[in-house]
Amino acid sequence: MSAVTQADQAAAGRAPGGLAARQGLGDRSFQWLALGCGLLVLVILVLIAVTTTQQASSWFTTEGWGIFGTVWDTAANKFGATPFIYGTAVTGVIALVMAVPVSIGIALLLTEVVPYRVARPIVYVVDLLAVVPSVVWGLWGILVFAPWIQHIYAHIASAVTGVPVLGFFFGQPTSGASFFTAGIILAFMITPIVTSLSREVIATVPTVDREGAYALGATRWEMIRGVVWPHSQGGVVGAVLLGLGRAVGETIAAALVIGSSPVISSRLFSTGYNMPAVIANQFGEASGVFRSALIGLGVLLFAFTIIINVVARAIVNRSARRKRGA
Amino acid sequence: MAVVTEAGQADLREPAGWRRTKNRIATVFMVISFVVVIIPLGFVLYTVIAKGASAISWSFLTSPIPVNVAPANVGGIGPAVLGTIEITALATVIAVPLGVLGAIYLNEYGGNNLLARFIGFMADVMTGVPSIVMGLFIFSIFVLHFGFSGLAGALALGCLMLPVVIRSTDEMLKLVPNSLREGSYALGASKARVTLTVVLPAAIGGIVSGALLAVARAAGETAPLLFTILTVTTANTNVFSGPNTSLPSQIFANATSPYTGAQARGWGAALTLIAIAFILMIAARFVTARFARYQR
Numbered sequence: 001m002s003a004v005t006q007a008d009q010a011a012a013g014r015a016p017g018g019l020a021a022r023q024g025l026g027d028r029s030f031q032w033l034a035l036g037c038g039l040l041v042l043v044i045l046v047l048i049a050v051t052t053t054q055q056a057s058s059w060f061t062t063e064g065w066g067i068f069g070t071v072w073d074t075a076a077n078k079f080g081a082t083p084f085i086y087g088t089a090v091t092g093v094i095a096l097v098m099a100v101p102v103s104i105g106i107a108l109l110l111t112e113v114v115p116y117r118v119a120r121p122i123v124y125v126v127d128l129l130a131v132v133p134s135v136v137w138g139l140w141g142i143l144v145f146a147p148w149i150q151h152i153y154a155h156i157a158s159a160v161t162g163v164p165v166l167g168f169f170f171g172q173p174t175s176g177a178s179f180f181t182a183g184i185i186l187a188f189m190i191t192p193i194v195t196s197l198s199r200e201v202i203a204t205v206p207t208v209d210r211e212g213a214y215a216l217g218a219t220r221w222e223m224i225r226g227v228v229w230p231h232s233q234g235g236v237v238g239a240v241l242l243g244l245g246r247a248v249g250e251t252i253a254a255a256l257v258i259g260s261s262p263v264i265s266s267r268l269f270s271t272g273y274n275m276p277a278v279i280a281n282q283f284g285e286a287s288g289v290f291r292s293a294l295i296g297l298g299v300l301l302f303a304f305t306i307i308i309n310v311v312a313r314a315i316v317n318r319s320a321r322r323k324r325g326a
Numbered sequence: 327m328a329v330v331t332e333a334g335q336a337d338l339r340e341p342a343g344w345r346r347t348k349n350r351i352a353t354v355f356m357v358i359s360f361v362v363v364i365i366p367l368g369f370v371l372y373t374v375i376a377k378g379a380s381a382i383s384w385s386f387l388t389s390p391i392p393v394n395v396a397p398a399n400v401g402g403i404g405p406a407v408l409g410t411i412e413i414t415a416l417a418t419v420i421a422v423p424l425g426v427l428g429a430i431y432l433n434e435y436g437g438n439n440l441l442a443r444f445i446g447f448m449a450d451v452m453t454g455v456p457s458i459v460m461g462l463f464i465f466s467i468f469v470l471h472f473g474f475s476g477l478a479g480a481l482a483l484g485c486l487m488l489p490v491v492i493r494s495t496d497e498m499l500k501l502v503p504n505s506l507r508e509g510s511y512a513l514g515a516s517k518a519r520v521t522l523t524v525v526l527p528a529a530i531g532g533i534v535s536g537a538l539l540a541v542a543r544a545a546g547e548t549a550p551l552l553f554t555i556l557t558v559t560t561a562n563t564n565v566f567s568g569p570n571t572s573l574p575s576q577i578f579a580n581a582t583s584p585y586t587g588a589q590a591r592g593w594g595a596a597l598t599l600i601a602i603a604f605i606l607m608i609a610a611r612f613v614t615a616r617f618a619r620y621q622r
Contacts, residue, residue, distance in 0.1 A: 104358030133546025249456025
């Protein structure tokens with residue numbers, strides 16, 4: 001298609017005087033306008049990096065490598081980011097561990113098991129998860145879910161106390177608002193995107209390959225293991241990375257249910273903090289280096305999500321291109 | 327791999343024993359993963375509707391937000407409804423035209439060249455930028471110089487919507503058959519004219535529906551508004567200056583309140599917000615069904 005339009009452009013360029021003159025100014029300025037709007041994406045991304053880094057510079061200069069310190073004490077002017085980086089990693093991993101198997105399961109259900117007319121309503125329902133705003137997940141999480149699940153945490157914690165590894169992760173103290181609660185809520189929120197991207201990738205597996213496996217007498221599961229999985233592995237990894245990018249940047253739900261205490265603790269059922277949550281909760285009362293440190297956390301978050309997204313999109317695009325060529 | 331069976335009674339369609347069991351287990355796992363998703367979704371929607379429905383009434387949607395501690399039946403969320411409408415509408419007015427023009431560049435002018443592919447790729451990446459970073463960005467570049475305002479909030483939401491609109495419009499423009507473009511060129515129309523009077527109208531259903539979905543997403547965002555509109559309790563009809571408020575920000579404020587009255591208003595606001603998102607989503611579906619000429 002693009003070849004045709006470019007040919008058109010070339011033809012217009014070669015057209016005799018009268019025609020070319022008629023296509024002059026309006027046409028040209030519309031093209032520049034459209035190009036400007038396209039470039040806006042790049043301009044905004046660069047501006048985000050530049051302006052936020054500028055605002056965060058006093059944190060970077062006063063703390064130096066201390067930005068990765070382990071103590072966040074606003075009264076003592078100690079602004080170490082490690083507790084939040086740790087919390088972000090922990091909640092992100094919990095969210096992925098729960099969301100990925102479920103998402104891939106649903107994606108396989110949609111592509112391999114159910115017929116199209118059943119798949120459509122399932123897609124709608126999964127997409128509804130994405131329609132529920134973050135703040136509503138947070139409201140439900142803190143007022144309904146956390147009070148309910150804290151009893152379960154307490155039972156598990158008292159059962160595993162003293163057990164070597166389990167006690168280390170799931171022991172006392174427990175709290176309804178915790179790393180784990182935040183991880184669960186984030187898992188709900190990233191399931192739709194991981195599902196829909198995995199489904200797109202899995203749908204690109206050539207039908208002939210599937211039929212070939214069935215013709216050899218494979219069961220559906222054997223077909224999935226032998227044909228679908230090797231073909232879509234890479235793309236699914238990309239989808240999972242995009243889900244991770246969502247999970248680490250998701251703010252308001254985490255801010256409400258993570259418990260808001262900047263500690264580095266192995267206890268998943270106890271209160272913690274992560275990067276977006278601390279920015280949301282403390283920005284209002286911050287000034288000076290404090291505010292600069294919070295914006296600096298935003299810079300770290302931005303850098304991290306950009307890297308994840310570039311890698312993930314490259315993987316997804318490559319796997320999508322490969323199957324289109326096949 | 328072939329199943330060895332006794333002659334005569336062989337069931338060629340069903341593999342035997344453990345292979346069949348494994349297959350069953352896998353299928354059951356897939357169904358269970360869907361059920362695991364329905365349960366929390368149903369639970370959330372049920373809670374919001376059950377707790378929100380008792381709060382919602384016309385006066386709830388229009389009354390001022392109580393400043394002091396107040397029981398559930400006093401006051402409402404009028405200023406927040408007003409703020410959400412103002413800010414989301416302004417964000418739409420800013421982001422949709424820019425996004426559509428950007429997509430026109432990608433699809434009509436850029437084609438397959440390096441710059442267009444790079445912009446398309448970065449638009450995808452930009453959809454992954456956390457919303458709170460957009461808030462910090464607008465705070466740094468706008469609020470520090472011009473103060474808090476609905477406009478600042480709209481700019482932050484606009485930054486979130488822009489890549490979404492570009493991507494959805496791009497998809498729709500790709501579906502417009504080339505014969506339409508070629509036919510118009512054959513009649514001597516210029517490229518701008520072809521794009522504006524032939525290509526855009528042909529894709530308008532899909533573009534509007536994509537834009538509505540972007541608006542639905544933006545209307546529920548809280549994080550970009552925290553540092554741009556400075557959540558207040560008073561109504562502000564001037565979206566271009568002065569602090570403002572919105573439904574998501576009010577829910578965020580009420581969720582951390584220990585008072586049952588404030589929590590009840592939070593549930594009411596949550597139901598209002600979800601209702602707005604649903605209406606926009608259904609509208610998008612209607613537009614697609616009714617006006618979209620070319621669908622995927």
